[in-house]
Amino acid sequence: MTDKPEAEPAAKPPFVAVRGIGKRFGGVIALSDVTTEVHAGEVTCVLGDNGAGKSTLIKILAGVHVHTEGELLIDGEVTTLDSPREALGAGIATVYQDLAVVPLMPVWRNFFLGSEPTKGWGPFRRLDVAFMKKTAKDELATMGIDLRDVDQTVGTLSGGERQCVAIARAVHFGARVLILDEPTAALGVKQSGMVLKHIAKARERGLGVVLITHNPHHAYPVGDRFMLLRRGKSIGEFTKSEISLDELTSLMAGRAELEALGEELEHSLGPDSEIAKSVKAGVEA
Known part of the structure; x- marks a missing residue:
């Protein structure tokens, strides 16, 4: 009697997938028939000029807008995200261009903003400042972010450093999918390189990253798959082995x-x- 061959394990579904997703605002079609996936340990780049539909897509993934067409799947299950809180509960964190930081507060306070741990009880309950400072410093170091002092105000950081703090914060609070909205749009070459390095580090830690950008030269070095949007529709989706930087730039142009x-x-x-x-x-x- 011969042994039966062992069945191959089923492929793990992507963290997030959209199938023919679309969004209408009354008679205006903002997004139509868009399909893509976000896998663990991969960077999915969504490219397009202003008005291409990038913002509408990320707002659907972030729970700000509810899609009106197609399907949104999380871990292979069809779902609808009715609010940003639901998206966060599903492990989807979005870092917008404004970063949602308070410039006059220190780095450690911004790191825990809205989720501050406390110690003590009753009238003696107070913020656990020592824990917040140590945790912020350790988490930033784990992501390769070496700040002079977590007591310095966020307003004294460069644009690239602020982006990196926001990325580390999302990772610390359990994000499985990290959506970055044009993180290098207003940055110089050196600061953009810093942000791209930390996007690669987030991928190495097993996160699925969605990088929204209009710059193929920033997307290509860190991207694993590329989807191009134009006027609310996808004009193609490619893995890195299927498209060169020149071809990607040509399609963008x-x-x-x-x-x-x-x-x-x-x-x-x-x-x-x-x-x-x-x-x-x-x-x-």
């Missing part, structure tokens, strides 16, 4: 639209027009 514009300008202004030549050079670059 809308090469087909630029070619059509160049032809139109050549026809209306003539082939010797400096404007037409400029557009054509941009397409061929």
Whole structure:
């Protein structure tokens, strides 16, 4: 009697998945038929220009908006997130561009803002300041963030350091999925590199990361999969092995639209027009 081969374990479902997701505001279609996944230990990059639908998508994932079409799945189960609190309860944390920090408060206080631990009882209950300071310092160090002093106010930090504090805070409070809304939009090269390094560290710790950006040069080094949005619809989803940085940049720039514009300008202004030549050079670059 031969032994039966052992059945292969079922593949683990993604932390979060959307299937044909869409959102309407009255007669306005903000998002339509978008499908993507967020896996543990992966960075899913959502790219698009202003008005592409990025904000609507992350607000659906963050529980701010309820989708009107398609399905939202968490751990393979179809669900609806009715509030940001529900999203947090499901392990989905969103770091918006404004970061929700208080500039005049110290780092350790911002780290625990709204979730401050206490000690003592009754009229003697008070904030456990020593615990908060130590925990904030240790958690930041674990993420590779070396601040001079957790007593310094958040307002004295650079933009990149503030982003990193917000990321470490979300990780500490149990996020499984971390959504980052344009974290490098207002940062210089060095600070952007710092934020991208800590996104990679969050991935190494097993989080699923959703990076919202309009910059393919920031997305490509840390991304594992890429979804491009234009005018509320997906124009493609690719794994890193399926697309190069040049191809991703070309799709972001809308090469087909630029070619059509160049032809139109050549026809209306003539082939010797400096404007037409400029557009054509941009397409061929």
